[in-house]
Amino acid sequence: MARPFKCRFVAHEPDVTYFKPRGIPMTELEEIVLGFDELEAVRLADLEGLYQEDAAERMKVSRQTFGNIIHAAHAKIAEAIVKGKALKIEGGVCKMKGMRKFVCNACKHEWEVPFGTGRPAECPKCKSADIHRAPEQRGHGRPGGGEGGRGGGRGRGQCFGQRSG
Numbered sequence: 502m503a504r505p506f507k508c509r510f511v512a513h514e515p516d517v518t519y520f521k522p523r524g525i526p527m528t529e530l531e532e533i534v535l536g537f538d539e540l541e542a543v544r545l546a547d548l549e550g551l552y553q554e555d556a557a558e559r560m561k562v563s564r565q566t567f568g569n570i571i572h573a574a575h576a577k578i579a580e581a582i583v584k585g586k587a588l589k590i591e592g593g594v595c596k597m598k599g600m601r602k603f604v605c606n607a608c609k610h611e612w613e614v615p616f617g618t619g620r621p622a623e624c625p626k627c628k629s630a631d632i633h634r635a636p637e638q639r640g641h642g643r644p645g646g647g648e649g650g651r652g653g654g655r656g657r658g659q660c661f662g663q664r665s666g
Contacts, residue, residue: 509538509570509593510561521587531586536593539574546571602635611635 514537521530538560545556557567581588602613605624612625623630 507562507566509541509566510559511537511541511593512559513541513544515540515590518590519587520581522585525585527587531584532589533577533581533586534592535574535577535588535590537590538593539570539577540590542567542571543574543578602637603632604635605629606631606633 521527541560542556545551545559546553549556551559553567553571554564556571557564560567560570562570578588580586602611603621603624604611605627607629608624608627610624610626612621614621621632624632
């Protein structure tokens with residue numbers, strides 16, 4: 502019997518989840534599915550330039566598992582590019598790390614930071630220290646308390662996606 506997959510932690514949910522070759526109608530395209538965990542591995546290793554050991558620690562997997570994830574991701578991306586296939590980003594065995602939303606009292610700028618990164622010292626736009634958590638995120642776990650942290654996460658606290666052994 503195969504060992505069950507361990508959840509991988511993902512800190513970035515992409516805004517764009519579909520890429521296709523230009524000039525080819527969708528009806529004629531084959532799709533390759535890249536999991537959120539595979540995209541996160543590419544983001545950490547290739548975009549942020551982290552060593553596999555550091556990236557694996559962020560995803561809460563072993564270095565070997567991270568190596569397997571990044572290898573699979575690179576193969577899928579290469580196949581999509583070389584063979585002209587669409588790339589669909591979805592699923593995977595992962596947990597999305599929650600985001601905390603902050604608001605600046607001075608300029609009303611809103612921004613998000615991942616849980617576990619500490620409270621920002623100032624607004625990234627105007628540099629004011631007069632910042633606070635967004636009203637919809639105060640009081641985690643209470644009705645209307647917003648997502649992230651301990652409860653109230655609208656389903657983001659569970660592994661999603663399925664892989665067979």
